[in-house]
Amino acid sequence: MKTLTDAWDWxxxxxxxxxxxxxxxxLAQHLVLTVVCLVISCLIALPVALVLGHLGxxxxxxxxxxxxxxAVPTFAVxxxxxLTPIGKWGEGPTVVALVLFAVPPLLTNAYVGMREVDRSVVxxxxxxxxxxxxxxxxxxxxxxxxxxxxxxxxxxxxxxATATIAALAGGGGLGRIITAGFNLADxxxxxxxxxxxxxxxxxxxxxxxxxxxxxxxxxxxxx
Amino acid sequence: MTxxxxxxxxxxxxxxxxxxxxxxxxxxxxxxxxxxxxxxSVLIGLALALPLAVVARRWGWAAGPVLAVxxxxxxxxxxxxxxxxxxxxxxxxxLVVAGLVLYSLTLLVRNILAGLRAVPxxxxxxxRGLGYGPIRLLLTVELPLAxxxxxAGLRIATVSAVSLVTVGAIVGFGGLGNLIYAGMNTYxxxxxxxxxxxxxxxxxxxxxxxxxxxxxxxxxxxxxxx
Numbered sequence: 001m002k003t004l005t006d007a008w009d010w011x012x013x014x015x016x017x018x019x020x021x022x023x024x025x026x027l028a029q030h031l032v033l034t035v036v037c038l039v040i041s042c043l044i045a046l047p048v049a050l051v052l053g054h055l056g057x058x059x060x061x062x063x064x065x066x067x068x069x070x071a072v073p074t075f076a077v078x079x080x081x082x083l084t085p086i087g088k089w090g091e092g093p094t095v096v097a098l099v100l101f102a103v104p105p106l107l108t109n110a111y112v113g114m115r116e117v118d119r120s121v122v123x124x125x126x127x128x129x130x131x132x133x134x135x136x137x138x139x140x141x142x143x144x145x146x147x148x149x150x151x152x153x154x155x156x157x158x159x160x161a162t163a164t165i166a167a168l169a170g171g172g173g174l175g176r177i178i179t180a181g182f183n184l185a186d187x188x189x190x191x192x193x194x195x196x197x198x199x200x201x202x203x204x205x206x207x208x209x210x211x212x213x214x215x216x217x218x219x220x221x222x223x
Numbered sequence: 224m225t226x227x228x229x230x231x232x233x234x235x236x237x238x239x240x241x242x243x244x245x246x247x248x249x250x251x252x253x254x255x256x257x258x259x260x261x262x263x264s265v266l267i268g269l270a271l272a273l274p275l276a277v278v279a280r281r282w283g284w285a286a287g288p289v290l291a292v293x294x295x296x297x298x299x300x301x302x303x304x305x306x307x308x309x310x311x312x313x314x315x316x317x318l319v320v321a322g323l324v325l326y327s328l329t330l331l332v333r334n335i336l337a338g339l340r341a342v343p344x345x346x347x348x349x350x351r352g353l354g355y356g357p358i359r360l361l362l363t364v365e366l367p368l369a370x371x372x373x374x375a376g377l378r379i380a381t382v383s384a385v386s387l388v389t390v391g392a393i394v395g396f397g398g399l400g401n402l403i404y405a406g407m408n409t410y411x412x413x414x415x416x417x418x419x420x421x422x423x424x425x426x427x428x429x430x431x432x433x434x435x436x437x438x439x440x441x442x443x444x445x446x447x448x449x
Contacts, residue, residue: 002293003310004310033252038321059427067382070379070382070383070386070426071382071386071423071426071430072385072386072422072423073385073389073390073400073403073419073422073423073425074389074390075384075389075390075400075403075404076389076391076400076403076415076418076419076422077419079228079403079404079415079419079420080408080415080416081405083407083415085411094372139308160300160435161300161301161302164300164301164302164303165300165301165302166305167302168302168390168392168393168404169234169407170374173230173303175279175303177304178302178303178393179304179393182306182393182394187310188304188307190309191306191307191309191310193303194303194304194306194307194309195303196297197298197299197300197302197303197306198298198304198307201298201299201300201303202295202298202299205294205298
């Protein structure tokens with residue numbers, strides 16, 4: 001119990017919120033990293049998945065890439081990138097690692113979503129004389145939106161987790177509060193940092209949950 | 224003073240046979256710790272997940288809270304999870320195991336529950352009509368039919384655990400992660416690459432082994448397909 005009150009005292013000490021190592025700065029770094037990398041990953045993964053899904057090609061690749069992503073340790077990739085020339089430009093390794101781990105769930109979910117669109121609906125669209133582009137944007141994309149959004153949600157949670165581990169390899173973000181706490185052997189700070197990270201991750205998950213509930217029924221899927 | 228040897232270790236190359244031969248014992252110890260942490264965590268996770276899934280299946284009201292709690296646990300990033308457990312376990316192997324158990328638990332509960340729910344109602348009714356009691360029904364009908372889904376969960380949980388053990392390096396118990404962490408601080412390329420590759424190899428081998436076990440345990444799924 002004492003550790004919890006110590007962690008609370010650490011969190012409520014205003015000195016820990018300001019400055020370059022302060023909570024506000026680390027929170028902003030974490031948020032920027034997560035949002036920027038989510039946008040980059042979506043720009044890379046979604047067009048590829050939509051085209052592959054529309055054409056019905058590359059399915060094995062799109063599905064297996066998620067399994068491969070799971071087998072590769074985030075921490076190992078971060079350190080490997082740090083030791084390559086990329087390691088020289090600041091947050092370079094963090095950004096590359098974040099994108100690498102966010103792309104697989106986006107790709108897999110969007111591809112599976114596109115392929116799960118009822119074939120008879122697609123055939124009906126073709127029978128009505130729709131072009132490939134019209135079918136993609138007016139039929140397949142809207143119908144696969146719930147699965148695509150599910151992929152975005154998994155990717156976002158993954159990004160928050162990866163950005164935390166990035167602190168082990170010298171990256172910025174809330175994880176730095178935890179690693180600094182370990183270096184100082186300050187359990188209160190470690191726990192305080194962990195609480196901040198956990199709350200951040202749950203808030204991100206909560207935002208997607210709320211967005212899904214508020215979205216129109218057709219975009220929500222069966223869940 | 225003798226001149227420093229001009230081998231791949233001195234040149235700090237990524238791939239280095241010299242490293243493999245001279246650090247064989249360190250690598251072996253790290254691999255063994257990695258396997259031990261993974262195996263213990265997944266087994267404890269399985270031992271906890273099975274009753275939870277069965278309870279959630281039997282009593283519908285329990286399914287909501289069980290799934291909600293495991294989802295929340297799974298959302299918490301690994302580094303934060305290990306850190307939250309620090310006051311309870313200190314810098315120990317138990318801390319890494321406890322963190323990994325919580326992640327495996329989530330994946331296993333979801334998959335076992337999905338498998339149990341997918342057992343057709345007619346099958347259950349037929350078994351009941353043959354005079355099967357609830358326990359015999361569970362052990363000889365429902366669990367075997369849920370096995371493919373459960374094994375899929377076990378494979379995902381194992382592969383994830385192999386990868387997450389590396390984060391245990393923060394408390395000094397990360398198996399191959401320790402070598403990666405040490406290699407990062409000393410800029411030792413061969414060590415980081417070798418340990419990373421070994422991690423992926425362990426994950427793939429474990430996945431294939433479990434796939435083989437699944438094939439052996441569920442011969443009927445092959446017969447139906449072939």
